[in-house]
Amino acid sequence: ERLIVIQGQITSGDTSDDFDDLKRYFSKTEWIHLVKAEKVRYRSVRRNHLAMLAIGLNSPVPAFMRKGRPQMDNTAPLFEPSDSEEEDEWTPHLERYTPGRTAVNLKTLYLLRYHQESSRGSLQIPPTDCVCVSGLSKRQWLERRGQTQDLNYQRGKNLRDRTRVSYIEEEEPKDDHFLFCEDCCDFFIGKCELHGAPVFIPDTPAPQGAPDRARLTLPPGLEIKTSGIPGAGLGVFNQGDTVAVGTHYGPYEGENTEKDQAMESGYSWVIYKNRLLDDYIDAKRETYSNWMRYVNCARNEEEQNLVAFQYRGGILYRCCKPIAVGDELLVWYGEEYARDLGICICVCETPEPEDILIKNTSCWKYSKT
Numbered sequence: 001e002r003l004i005v006i007q008g009q010i011t012s013g014d015t016s017d018d019f020d021d022l023k024r025y026f027s028k029t030e031w032i033h034l035v036k037a038e039k040v041r042y043r044s045v046r047r048n049h050l051a052m053l054a055i056g057l058n059s060p061v062p063a064f065m066r067k068g069r070p071q072m073d074n075t076a077p078l079f080e081p082s083d084s085e086e087e088d089e090w091t092p093h094l095e096r097y098t099p100g101r102t103a104v105n106l107k108t109l110y111l112l113r114y115h116q117e118s119s120r121g122s123l124q125i126p127p128t129d130c131v132c133v134s135g136l137s138k139r140q141w142l143e144r145r146g147q148t149q150d151l152n153y154q155r156g157k158n159l160r161d162r163t164r165v166s167y168i169e170e171e172e173p174k175d176d177h178f179l180f181c182e183d184c185c186d187f188f189i190g191k192c193e194l195h196g197a198p199v200f201i202p203d204t205p206a207p208q209g210a211p212d213r214a215r216l217t218l219p220p221g222l223e224i225k226t227s228g229i230p231g232a233g234l235g236v237f238n239q240g241d242t243v244a245v246g247t248h249y250g251p252y253e254g255e256n257t258e259k260d261q262a263m264e265s266g267y268s269w270v271i272y273k274n275r276l277l278d279d280y281i282d283a284k285r286e287t288y289s290n291w292m293r294y295v296n297c298a299r300n301e302e303e304q305n306l307v308a309f310q311y312r313g314g315i316l317y318r319c320c321k322p323i324a325v326g327d328e329l330l331v332w333y334g335e336e337y338a339r340d341l342g343i344c345i346c347v348c349e350t351p352e353p354e355d356i357l358i359k360n361t362s363c364w365k366y367s368k369t
């Protein structure tokens with residue numbers, strides 16, 4: 001049993017902002033010498049470290065995060081040699097699925113898992129930003145938690161602060177029990193230490209099987225109308241107050257279906273259950289789904305204002321950019337899935353003749369024809 005905390009976004013590319021929380025660990029010179037792959041890796045290591053601390057595990061501070069560490073000479077890695085699985089998780093091919101904020105989309109999941117299974121011999125992680133992969137058995141995890149609690153006690157913490165002794169085995173946090181604070185760029189369970197409890201916007205209740213049920217479930221302030229994306233059909237728009245970053249919608253509702261059917265549907269998500277099992281949810285039928293089926297796919301990172309992620313066995317959309325009145329809600333499906341659905345996932349400027357060759361290879365532009 002491995003403890004895997006997942007949450008991340010499959011994006012087509014990084015923006016420098018993705019690395020803002022890393023800059024403080026490096027001098028200017030060090031920073032400009034880091035290549036993107038290194039930044040991605042440092043970010044993953046930092047997140048793993050923070051997530052492990054957050055759940056009470058004893059995680060040594062990674063070398064590059066230590067105050068007063070020696071300056072990097074551009075050859076020495078800032079990681080200590082380690083055979084921990086945590087560091088093994090990163091592989092260059094993951095860079096394409098740049099970790100950021102989310103993702104549990106159907107086809108990318110399969111592609112990535114296939115990739116990993118075939119290259120490593122077993123299923124390891126979903127194609128998401130893997131924040132904490134402790135690699136501990138449940139027994140080890142509980143033992144280490146116990147040690148941490150004892151330490152607190154020795155340091156003279158108030159006895160009232162001590163975790164109550166329970167003879168029922170503690171429930172191990174599951175992969176999808178974590179939420180993400182967009183302000184702290186960190187994961188939390190329950191509520192963020194700094195920003196408090198997350199906001200969840202419930203659906204308007206509507207009976208299963210009602211004609212047009214999906215529309216009826218629309219929360220107040222949202223509206224379904226023709227999408228601003230040419231040819232995308234209907235979409236969901238905000239007609240109320242600005243939706244704040246960190247607002248959660250969902251879960252996504254639909255019918256449980258088989259893999260093959262889900263793969264064919266433009267309304268499906270996969271729900272990761274365990275190494276052997278996935279659930280497939282298809283919102284094709286309006287009578288058995290909710291309004292989230294109408295949310296379209298962003299064409300690029302700039303456009304995306306919602307992040308899809310798995311939480312407690314369901315798919316939620318979290319607002320990652322303020323959604324002003326009149327704005328369309330747009331989630332990122334993941335590159336592969338978007339491509340399979342024939343979605344144009346970049347807005348290309350008219351290329352200069354000499355750029356055509358390069359743009360043709362680097363720009364993901366697909367059409368159904």
Ligand SMILES: C[S@@+](CC[C@H](N)C(=O)[O-])C[C@H]1O[C@@H](n2cnc3c(N)ncnc32)[C@H](O)[C@@H]1O
Pocket residue numbers: 227229230231232233234235265266267292293294295296297298299341342343344
């Ligand atoms: C989950 S549905 C979204 C709601 C859909 N627009 C409708 O009217 O029912 C996904 C489908 O919407 C369309 N779609 C979503 N995002 C799109 C985009 N960026 N460009 C073109 N079509 C898109 C595709 O046909 C896709 O299969």
